[in-house]
Amino acid sequence: MADRDPLMDRSIRELDPAIADAIARESRRQRDHIELIASENYTYAAVREAQGSVLTNKYAEGYPGKRYYAGCEFVDDVENLARERALQLYPGSEHVNVQPHSGASANLAAFAASMQPGDRFVAMDLSQGGHLSHGAAVNVSGKWFSPTFYGVRPDDGLVDWDGVERAVATAKPKIVIAGASAYPRTLDFERFAAIAHAHGAQLLVDMAHISGLVAAGVHPSPFPHADWVTSTTHKTLRGPRAGIAFARADGAAAIDKAVFPGLQGGPLMHVIAAKAVAFGLALRPEFRDYMQRTLDNAKTLANALAANGFRVITGGTDNHLILCDVTPLGVTGKEATAALESIGVTINKNSIPGETRSPMVTSGVRYGTPAATTRGMGPREMEQIATWSAEAIAARENPAALAAIEREVAKVAREFPVPGLDARTLADEAPSARHAATSDAP
Numbered sequence: 020m021a022d023r024d025p026l027m028d029r030s031i032r033e034l035d036p037a038i039a040d041a042i043a044r045e046s047r048r049q050r051d052h053i054e055l056i057a058s059e060n061y062t063y064a065a066v067r068e069a070q071g072s073v074l075t076n077k078y079a080e081g082y083p084g085k086r087y088y089a090g091c092e093f094v095d096d097v098e099n100l101a102r103e104r105a106l107q108l109y110p111g112s113e114h115v116n117v118q119p120h121s122g123a124s125a126n127l128a129a130f131a132a133s134m135q136p137g138d139r140f141v142a143m144d145l146s147q148g149g150h151l152s153h154g155a156a157v158n159v160s161g162k163w164f165s166p167t168f169y170g171v172r173p174d175d176g177l178v179d180w181d182g183v184e185r186a187v188a189t190a191k192p193k194i195v196i197a198g199a200s201a202y203p204r205t206l207d208f209e210r211f212a213a214i215a216h217a218h219g220a221q222l223l224v225d226m227a228h229i230s231g232l233v234a235a236g237v238h239p240s241p242f243p244h245a246d247w248v249t250s251t252t253h254k255t256l257r258g259p260r261a262g263i264a265f266a267r268a269d270g271a272a273a274i275d276k277a278v279f280p281g282l283q284g285g286p287l288m289h290v291i292a293a294k295a296v297a298f299g300l301a302l303r304p305e306f307r308d309y310m311q312r313t314l315d316n317a318k319t320l321a322n323a324l325a326a327n328g329f330r331v332i333t334g335g336t337d338n339h340l341i342l343c344d345v346t347p348l349g350v351t352g353k354e355a356t357a358a359l360e361s362i363g364v365t366i367n368k369n370s371i372p373g374e375t376r377s378p379m380v381t382s383g384v385r386y387g388t389p390a391a392t393t394r395g396m397g398p399r400e401m402e403q404i405a406t407w408s409a410e411a412i413a414a415r416e417n418p419a420a421l422a423a424i425e426r427e428v429a430k431v432a433r434e435f436p437v438p439g440l441d442a443r444t445l446a447d448e449a450p451s452a453r454h455a456a457t458s459d460a461p
């Protein structure tokens with residue numbers, strides 16, 4: 020014991036006040052702000068417990084029963100449970116790899132499993148609602164592979180099916196990607212699969228945004244239509260910040276090899292434990308209720324935003340997110356986001372179909388209801404948020420008016436506690452610091 024480092028059992032607060040203060044300030048921000056970024060959520064206290072557990076100490080390169088290190092019997096139990104629960108959560112799924120560190124890693128693994136560098140694929144353009152890891156020029160998916168893009172129709176904002184057909188027929192791709200980060204309507208996976216398969220391509224569905232809705236049965240499932248399915252686990256699914264990748268039985272070996280040893284080394288067993296906990300909780304009836312309330316809130320918020328002068332793209336929403344043109348209110352997406360940030364309502368600026376401004380400015384904003392719904396907010400708060408949004412934009416050059424709205428927002432926010440944010444964490448807190456304006460969601 021004499022040589023044992025005495026610092027090993029001390030708290031963050033004792034050892035590192037700078038980090039402890041930053042965590043406390045972020046805790047306070049989460050308590051006092053209303054979070055409406057469509058990709059964010061508050062995870063369960065139990066998920067955080069698993070993620071902060073001793074499993075972070077363990078190396079487990081390989082897969083259950085086939086590891087490169089000894090001492091893996093208990094982490095094998097964890098990974099097997101995570102796999103079993105993920106497959107149970109998505110009927111029709113055949114194989115899952117629960118090791119990807121993120122959604123972008125899961126997408127790259129699906130690329131590595133199904134294509135060679137230089138191969139062609141078809142995906143939704145980032146500026147039309149797609150994702151950075153679906154072939155953006157700045158991303159490895161766009162640098163090492165060859166994308167052709169489809170988009171949405173400028174008049175109604177819905178998937179341009181003629182454009183999908185044309186892109187697939189012309190590019191003759193290895194894979195077609197369906198999945199988006201700013202598309203407010205139901206994605207017809209069966210139709211995507213029919214187009215891809217008719218042209219000899221495989222379908223990759225990235226369900227990162229909607230995986231909770233799919234698990235709860237309130238959005239159609241990509242199974243059994245897709246050949247590969249990827250997701251994050253922290254958005255609507257409400258688990259830890261991480262990814263997963265599904266394959267058909269005949270793609271199991273390819274996806275497993277792509278994740279490890281292809282792209283990653285040791286799996287994050289503490290995060291895999293947290294995924295297992297989240298999958299178990301998503302199998303419960305309470306989760307279905309939560310997802311239904313998230314959808315109901317999104318519809319209420321969309322209607323209320325429209326009533327307050329926002330132009331809601333596609334006229335509404337079928338899922339957890341709302342895309343709006345804010346130019347009828349006389350502002351850009353950047354200005355609207357800054358005005359809302361100053362009252363403690365957190366959203367992101369977003370390009371809209373037919374966008375004329377740069378991604379750093381935009382004409383639109385994106386709202387989402389998963390996080391606010393987790394806190395227990397309902398239709399009354401959604402209507403209030405829409406009213407505050409319009410008021411803040413109108414008062415954006417009036418600091419006193421913004422401060423008055425900010426006080427109202429904080430009062431309502433505190434009526435809805437953040438899960439797992441206990442009084443002790445908040446008692447420790449340093450003075451509030453307003454966080455920097457959000458950027459366009461990649």
Ligand code: DSN
Pocket residue numbers: 057058122150200201460461
């Ligand atoms: N950045 C996420 C989003 O906000 O949609 C997607 O990964």
